[in-house]
Amino acid sequence: MxxxxxxxxxxxxxxxxxxxxxxxxxxxxxxxxxxxxxxxxxxxxxxxxxxxxxxxxxxxxxxxxxxxxxxxxDARGLRPVHEWVGGFERFWNESFDRLDSYVQDLKQTRQED
Amino acid sequence: MxxxxxxxxxxxxxxxxxxxxxxxxxxxxxxxxxxxxxxxxxxxxxxxxxxxxxxxxxxxxxxxxxxxxxxxxDARGLRPVHEWVGGFERFWNESFDRLDSYVQDLKQTRQED
DNA sequence: TTGACGTATGCCGATATGGGAATACGATCG
DNA sequence: CGATCGTATTCCCATATCGGCATACGTCAA
CATH class of the missing domain: 1.10.10.10 (Winged helix-like DNA-binding domain superfamily/Winged helix DNA-binding domain)
Structure with a gap:
């Protein structure tokens, strides 16, 4: 399967x-x-x-x-793929930021220990 | 494998x-x-x-x-995929045309038989 | 510590995959 | 027709995958 x-x-x-x-x-x-x-x-x-x-x-x-x-x-079949992945375009940079701040939090927390 | x-x-x-x-x-x-x-x-x-x-x-x-x-x-990893697929964007419509003319050819040929 | 909860992992069976080698198929040419 | 070339298919092996089930692990609460 x-x-x-x-x-x-x-x-x-x-x-x-x-x-x-x-x-x-x-x-x-x-x-x-x-x-x-x-x-x-x-x-x-x-x-x-x-x-x-x-x-x-x-x-x-x-x-x-x-x-x-x-x-x-016959590339037409690739279009849906492109669109599906494109649905995440907004999150590429956002993820960046979120991860950055996440890392910041870790540092912060570590200092506080 | x-x-x-x-x-x-x-x-x-x-x-x-x-x-x-x-x-x-x-x-x-x-x-x-x-x-x-x-x-x-x-x-x-x-x-x-x-x-x-x-x-x-x-x-x-x-x-x-x-x-x-x-x-x-963390959508960053999807970016390369989007880019790879995007490399075919040009061909989506082109393929359309080519297939169309291909079908035309078939009809033509069939009529000539 | 014990117990309960949330999650990860291990094991199993069924299946599908990619690779290699051999071979079958189809078309062209002599 | 027979031979040859280009391609598809088949068979087999090794491996990887997904799904289900049981279970181990980690965290928190009592």
Whole structure:
């Protein structure tokens, strides 16, 4: 039941570093599998497997080109992620401040001991 | 070796829906574990385990308060995620267009058959 | 100290994952 | 058709994960 209910959603897909690498690489344009694999230093089956996951969540799109299959980026699925994370934007600096004051409190307390 | 080299990074931490729920909830302020667990409908050990993961990647911060432990949000770790995903912002609409024209091509081709 | 409460940890089972190797599939070319 | 190239799939192993349950730990109160 590992990572239950998460399997095959976008958050899960981008949780794997190699898949993030693939996506980043595809920003430069479509690429056949072997090319991807070689560029990123993974085996062909390895690349195929990761591409499958990315395909299943819709982050990637395939196009047949002779013997080859050109994988291209379809970044639309990343938008919800961006929005979800963006919902915390307000707290980035605030957390900073809160932690700072927290540390201040600790110092204070320590001095009082 | 599941999710190799990913374990305990922020992307992995937010890949789990319940952990995202916890983070979202903590935007409203600090909360003790039992409270979190009850609110989100998970068991206490379950909540503790997820909180541990969040703690280990630094998305959450603990403060002792008597018998209780108050967990608070530290969203700073989400910033890199936001930036990484933001690197694809340009492609959201572009992908749209490309897919559209791709679909057009398919229709065209089909008509020519 | 004992007991109660809040929380963390340990152990277990079921499942899923990533990696490697072998192989099957599909298309092109001779 | 047969051979070859590019890719997907399958099988197996090691490992990690989540969930549930029991239990240990720490703090406070009586």
């Amino acid at each position: 590992a990572r239950a209910a998460t399997t095959s959603d976008v958050f899960n897909a981008i949780a794997e570093p190699q898949r993030r690498d693939i996506l980043a690489l595809l920003r430069a344009g479509e690429r056949p599998v072997n090319d991807l694999a070689r560029t990123l230093g993974m085996t062909q089956p390895g690349a195929s497997k990761h591409l499958r996951v990315l395909r299943e969540v819709g982050l990637v799109q395939v196009r047949e080109a002779g013997k080859q299959r050109l994988y291209g980026l | 599941a999710r190799a080299a990913t374990t305990s990074d922020v992307f992995n931490a937010i890949a789990e829906p319940q952990r995202r729920d916890i983070l979202a909830l903590l935007r409203a302020g600090e909360r003790p574990v039992n409270d979190l667990a009850r609110t989100l409908g998970m068991t206490q050990p379950g909540a503790s385990k997820h909180l541990r993961v969040l703690r280990e990647v630094g998305l959450v911060q603990v403060r002792e308060a008597g018998k209780q432990r108050l967990y608070g949000l």
